[in-house]
Each structure stands twice: as C-alpha cells, then as structure tokens.
Amino acid sequence: MTYDRRTFIRTAALASTALLIPGCSPSLRHASGSAGDTLLDGIAGELLGEYPESATWLGLTKGERAPLNARLADRSVAGVAVRAEGAAARLAALKGALPALEGSARLDTEVAIEAHAIAVDGYAFGYGDTVNLDPYFGYRNGPYVVTQNMGAYIDVPDVMTNLHVVDNEEDRGDYVARIESFAVALEGETGRLMRDRAKGVVAPDFILKKTLAAVQASLSQDTGDMPIYRAIAGVETAPPAQAKQVAALIDQRVKPALAMQLSELRAHAAAANGHAGVWALPSGDEYYRWALWAGTTTTLSAEEIHQIGQDKLREIQARMDDVLAANGMSGGTVGARMAALARNPEQLFPNTAAGREELLTYVRGLVDDMRARMPQAFNTLVPGFLEVKRIAPEVEAGAPGGMAGPGSIDGQEPGTYFINLRDTALHPKFGLPTLSYHEAIPGHVWQGEYTFKQRLIRTLMAFNAYSEGWALYAEQLSDELGAYDDNPLGVLGYLQANAFRCCRLVVDTGMHAMRWTREEAIDWFVTNNGSSRDEVQSEIDRYCVWPGQACGYKIGEIAINRARDRAQAQLGDKYDLKAFNDAVVLGGAVPMTTLDDVIDKYIKNIR
Incomplete structure (x- = not known):
C-alpha cells in the first residue's frame, strides 16, 4: 500500500x-x-x-x-x-x-x-x-453518530462481508484498500462524536450501554476470528500475503481506531442521561418535526400520527379478537392472548443450531411459494432473486428482527433477506410468513428490483415511507392472494404485524414529542400488542436512535391504500389490481406527496 x-x-x-x-x-x-x-x-x-x-x-x-x-x-x-x-x-x-x-x-x-x-x-x-x-x-436518519445499530464498526464489516466480492486480484486489492479506509472511517466518526458531545448531543445512557458493549465486543475479537479477516483469508485464490496485509491493518490501524472510538463513547456515557426522546437535544422539537417529514414524506404532525396509531390499532385488534375467538382463544386482552400464543411450544423452533436451520428452511419455502403467486398480482414481473441468511451473530443484539434489499442491477448478485436468530423465540411460526412477505416477496426485494428499470438517479433515491409502506402493503397483498387460506394462525401473525406498526406510531411520537420514558414506551407496547418484552426493548431502542423512521411503515401503507381506493372509485369496471400494482412499483420510490401524481397518470392512461 x-x-x-x-x-x-x-x-x-x-x-x-x-x-x-x-x-x-x-x-x-x-x-x-x-x-x-x-x-x-x-x-x-x-x-x-x-x-x-x-x-x-x-x-x-x-x-x-x-x-x-x-x-x-x-x-x-x-x-x-x-x-x-x-x-x-x-x-x-x-x-x-x-x-x-x-x-x-x-x-x-x-x-x-x-x-x-x-x-x-x-x-x-x-x-x-x-x-x-x-x-x-x-433509510435511517439518526441524531447520533454511533449507536447499537449504526456506525462504521457495524456498517463496514457488513459491506465487506456481504457486498464486496473478491473474485479476482483487483477485487482483493480494493478489499485491502477498504480495510485501511475502515480505520479512517472510525477516526472520522470519533471526531464527530467529540464535536457532538461539545454541543450536548449525546445518546441516552441505555443506548450507550448497549453501544459500548457492542464496540468492545468488536475490539475484543481475535483478529483471525473477525469477519473482515475471514472474508479474505478464506478465499482460495487469494495470496497469503494479502490476508497477512489485512491482519496487519486490523492490528495496526483498525483496532487502535476502535479503541479511540470506545474511549470517546465512554466520555459520552459519563455525560448521558436517560431521556429517550430527541426533544432533549439542541433544537430537539424542530429536529423531530424534520425526522417525521424525512420518515413519512408527509406534513402530518406528531399529534396526528399519534392519533392515527391509536385509531388504527383499535380497528385491527377488533379483527384479531374475532380470529382469536374463532380459534378457541377467548378471554383476556388481545395482547395477553397473543403473548400466550407466542409462548406455545408448537409455535417455536428449538433455540439451537438445528432449530435455526429448520427455521431458515421453513422461510425459504414461504418465499418460493409467494414467488409463484406473483403472476396473480402483477403484469410486469421481476425475478425476485434472493438468498435467506442469518444476521451476523456479532451484531444481532442491536439489529431488527428482519431486513432485506435487492441484489445488483446487473442481476449477478442476489438480494438478501436477513433474519435475526439471536433467539428463535423472536419468531414464532405464526409470524414468519408475514415477516417473509414484508422483507422478501412481494416486499423489499421484489419492489427493489423494479427500481433497476428506472433512470439511475431514481434507483439511488431512498424514501422510507414508500419502501416500508410498500412492504406493509405487500403483507396485505399476500393475504389477498390467499397465502393464509389454510393458515388461520398466520392471519393472526399478519394482523399482529400490522398492529405492531400502529404501535410504532404511538410510541415513536410518544417518546420524541410527548416525552414518554423508555419504560413507559416498552410497557405500553407490550401491553397493547402482546409482543415479547425482549423484542419490544430492542425495537424501542431502535426508535430512540432512528426517530421518525418507524412511522413511515403505516403512514406509507395508508397512502398506498388510499390511492388504490381512489383508483377503484374512478375507474370502476376498468380497475385492475395487477395494473394498479404495476403503476406503484414501476412509478418508483416517491415521496407520499408525489404518489398521487403517479396514480393520477395511471388513471388517466386507463381512461
């Protein structure tokens, strides 16, 4: 070098x-x-x-x-x-x-x-x-440079192990260059952390506790065990000298940079308090108004979003009550009954290596089944090219339950649907179909492949409410395609997932605009949705560091369904579900304020 x-x-x-x-x-x-x-x-x-x-x-x-x-x-x-x-x-x-x-x-x-x-x-x-x-x-906006789920210590290993291909000498040379850049990225972040601490921008103490543990875990790994080393050392065609070069860079540049960042994060922890919301930051209220605009691409206020969440939750739980009763689960709140169902051993995969592989095999079958249903919902089809993988164990603690994205534009690299398997109890069997439809097909991976048909700048424009709103609409679409016809408990998983997104509207605005504490948010969520406390704690901490992002799901889905209702009303007998879905995905990622323009054009062309 x-x-x-x-x-x-x-x-x-x-x-x-x-x-x-x-x-x-x-x-x-x-x-x-x-x-x-x-x-x-x-x-x-x-x-x-x-x-x-x-x-x-x-x-x-x-x-x-x-x-x-x-x-x-x-x-x-x-x-x-x-x-x-x-x-x-x-x-x-x-x-x-x-x-x-x-x-x-x-x-x-x-x-x-x-x-x-x-x-x-x-x-x-x-x-x-x-x-x-x-x-x-x-897709994520955050006021803090490094947290339990964002920062170079997570992001760069993700890129190096999941994106950076090392097929030839040039790829490997680029890999080595990026490992050195990893240290530079960590140093750059540490400089921003120092600046932000001086401004009074410090993450909550409970976030920093998780972050410190995660960064320390990265720093404590033996070089030979680090994924960024194994990714090059395990390539048969790579000269041993390149692996040694990467090891030297890790020891001499990356680990010292991690140690420096850890020291600065400890200084943050010493200055931190327990306030969960961004209201406590400089210009915090204004920041949250911006975060809601960024997360929903609407002009809805925190109060309006809070009320929407409560209203929609009541509607969905009324449906859940009917399904629960029809399946012999009566008495108690909807949340309590769903919590009991989630503990049912028949709904759980063993929390073992074999159990995790069984879960992944089950999910792959769900994806294949839904791919075969896509001609019923779209005139224009894409491959839905993807792999199902476990989220790396070293970052599971701060990661969501699942996440996914499409592959490369040239079709050479598949998209990836990642599942968090730190504990298989996070994913009772009744909830996995909906998670898979959201993340893979017809959700994120499927929709993302349509962006490859657009001008490059549109592929690069990421709008949270559109992508997450589509993924939530994809859950609904899967229900409409009959995915749950023989799976009544899967219907509960679908409805609970939708209720989950309604709860997000309430707790996100509750913490950041109404000054709820972390514990108040967790208790409200667990009580009202029946989700496990472990799952909810991780989610609440995510909303603390990505304010507004979690509001994009339900707000985006509402906007898509409102557009669909309008198209049906105006087109009457000429309305076709496949044509509408094509219009939304081929129109590309747009702000919710622009979606109506896309659908207006579709309606005009049909007429």
Whole structure:
C-alpha cells in the first residue's frame, strides 16, 4: 500500500466528486434547464462518488467507476460538510432545471428535489446523519453518530462481508484498500462524536450501554476470528500475503481506531442521561418535526400520527379478537392472548443450531411459494432473486428482527433477506410468513428490483415511507392472494404485524414529542400488542436512535391504500389490481406527496 493510495482514500470525498468520478461534468452544478437528462445522470454520478458502498451494492463498480470499489464514504466532520454543500448545490440546480422539463424527466427531477430538500434541512442541524441520498444506508436518519445499530464498526464489516466480492486480484486489492479506509472511517466518526458531545448531543445512557458493549465486543475479537479477516483469508485464490496485509491493518490501524472510538463513547456515557426522546437535544422539537417529514414524506404532525396509531390499532385488534375467538382463544386482552400464543411450544423452533436451520428452511419455502403467486398480482414481473441468511451473530443484539434489499442491477448478485436468530423465540411460526412477505416477496426485494428499470438517479433515491409502506402493503397483498387460506394462525401473525406498526406510531411520537420514558414506551407496547418484552426493548431502542423512521411503515401503507381506493372509485369496471400494482412499483420510490401524481397518470392512461 503506497502513500499515494492512502492519500487518495483519505481525501477523495473531500474533493469535488464531479472531478473524481468519470462521467460527471465539472460544470454539473451549472447545467441548464434544457439539459435535464445530463443533469440527472450527472447527479447520480456524484451520489455514487459520495456513497461508494452503494455503488458496490448495486454492481456499478465496473469500467470507469471501478475506483469506487476501493473507497468508503467519508464519515469525518469535513466529509459530512462536503456532502452538505454538494446537496445544497444540487438542490439549487434541480430547482433551476425544473421549469423547462416535462414528462419522465420532470417527475424524476421533482423526486430528486424532494430527496435533496429533506437532506439539506437535515444537514442544517449540524449533528447526526441525514437520509434519502444513500440507497444502502439512507433509510435511517439518526441524531447520533454511533449507536447499537449504526456506525462504521457495524456498517463496514457488513459491506465487506456481504457486498464486496473478491473474485479476482483487483477485487482483493480494493478489499485491502477498504480495510485501511475502515480505520479512517472510525477516526472520522470519533471526531464527530467529540464535536457532538461539545454541543450536548449525546445518546441516552441505555443506548450507550448497549453501544459500548457492542464496540468492545468488536475490539475484543481475535483478529483471525473477525469477519473482515475471514472474508479474505478464506478465499482460495487469494495470496497469503494479502490476508497477512489485512491482519496487519486490523492490528495496526483498525483496532487502535476502535479503541479511540470506545474511549470517546465512554466520555459520552459519563455525560448521558436517560431521556429517550430527541426533544432533549439542541433544537430537539424542530429536529423531530424534520425526522417525521424525512420518515413519512408527509406534513402530518406528531399529534396526528399519534392519533392515527391509536385509531388504527383499535380497528385491527377488533379483527384479531374475532380470529382469536374463532380459534378457541377467548378471554383476556388481545395482547395477553397473543403473548400466550407466542409462548406455545408448537409455535417455536428449538433455540439451537438445528432449530435455526429448520427455521431458515421453513422461510425459504414461504418465499418460493409467494414467488409463484406473483403472476396473480402483477403484469410486469421481476425475478425476485434472493438468498435467506442469518444476521451476523456479532451484531444481532442491536439489529431488527428482519431486513432485506435487492441484489445488483446487473442481476449477478442476489438480494438478501436477513433474519435475526439471536433467539428463535423472536419468531414464532405464526409470524414468519408475514415477516417473509414484508422483507422478501412481494416486499423489499421484489419492489427493489423494479427500481433497476428506472433512470439511475431514481434507483439511488431512498424514501422510507414508500419502501416500508410498500412492504406493509405487500403483507396485505399476500393475504389477498390467499397465502393464509389454510393458515388461520398466520392471519393472526399478519394482523399482529400490522398492529405492531400502529404501535410504532404511538410510541415513536410518544417518546420524541410527548416525552414518554423508555419504560413507559416498552410497557405500553407490550401491553397493547402482546409482543415479547425482549423484542419490544430492542425495537424501542431502535426508535430512540432512528426517530421518525418507524412511522413511515403505516403512514406509507395508508397512502398506498388510499390511492388504490381512489383508483377503484374512478375507474370502476376498468380497475385492475395487477395494473394498479404495476403503476406503484414501476412509478418508483416517491415521496407520499408525489404518489398521487403517479396514480393520477395511471388513471388517466386507463381512461
């Protein structure tokens, strides 16, 4: 590794990405309104330069973009400042171009404007991470740099072990470069942690307790046992010298950077309190209003969202009560009966290695069955190319129950549906169908493959309410396709999952706007939904560090169903479910405020 290469890695994101990424014009930010296509394509190139991990994920590190595969996003104070400046400049260029555009270029530009507007306002708070411009990590907005579920100590090993392919010498060389960049990323985050502590931006004490344990666990691993080492050492074609080089970088650069970050996090812990909500942060109330905009892409207030959650929960639990009674489970609250069902040994996989493999096999069967049903729901089909995997044990404690995303644009790499198996009791059998339909098909992986049919900039625009709203709508669609016809307890799993999302509206707004404590949020959730306390504690802690994100699910699903109801009412006999679903997925990820425009166009074309 030469000094020049290290210098490039350290400084690449600090320079103008328009100068660094092939295909991006240095005059991009001055593009005229008549050059809409050039402007949009150039912005896509800039975003890939800012977030090279996303380029790797999407399989876009070939040819002129190959240098991106050796880089990681700059997580330093200076790097974030450069991204903020770039977002503001692009927003101005997009707004300037819009009046002269029409057709698909106009819609694409409007979508890019909304994404950039949210990001620019987020950057203005001067702390945390913003959303929407990074398709791999951009679904989450958070005021804290490092927590139990975000930070380079989690993100980079994820990229290196799940995204970065090491098929040839160039790939392996890029891998080594990124391991060195890992240390730089940790150092950059530590600088931001120091800055934020001085501003009074410190995570709650219970979050820092988890975070310290997770970072310490990463630091304490033997180098030979670390996934980032095994990923290169286990490649038969890799020269032993490369594995030794990675080991040396881990020992000499990564672990010292982790130790430095751990020290700073301990300083945060010493200054922390137990407030769960962001209301306690500088400009906290304003920050949460922004977070709700970012998470839902609507103008709904915290009070409105809180009430929606309570109202919808009552509706769903009335249905659950009927199903429970019909299956011999009467007496007690819906939450209490669901909690009892979740403890039923017949619904649990053994909490062993064999039990985990049995669970994964069951889930793969669910995915295959639902893939076969897709011609009933769509005219335009995609492959639904995916693998089902366990979330890495070393990060399970801070991870959600499941997560997924599509594979590479070129179709060479599959999407992945990850399941948290730290305890198989997290996933009673009756709940697994709905989780699988949400994450895999027709949820995230399925919907994500449609974005590959769009202009690149649209593939890069991540809107939480659209993607999570679609995944929740996918659960409903699976029910409509008969997935639960022979599985009445699976219906309960579906309804409980939907109720779960209603509870999220209540507790997220409760903590961040109404100043509920963590314990109040946990108790309310457990009592009202019957979820296990272990599961709920992890969820509540997630909402603490990703304010507003969990509100996007139900709010997005409501918006999609409202659009469907409108299409049915206006089209009458001409309405077709498959055509409507095509319109939503082929229209691409959009803010909820733009979804109506997409459906208006669909209705007009049918008429």
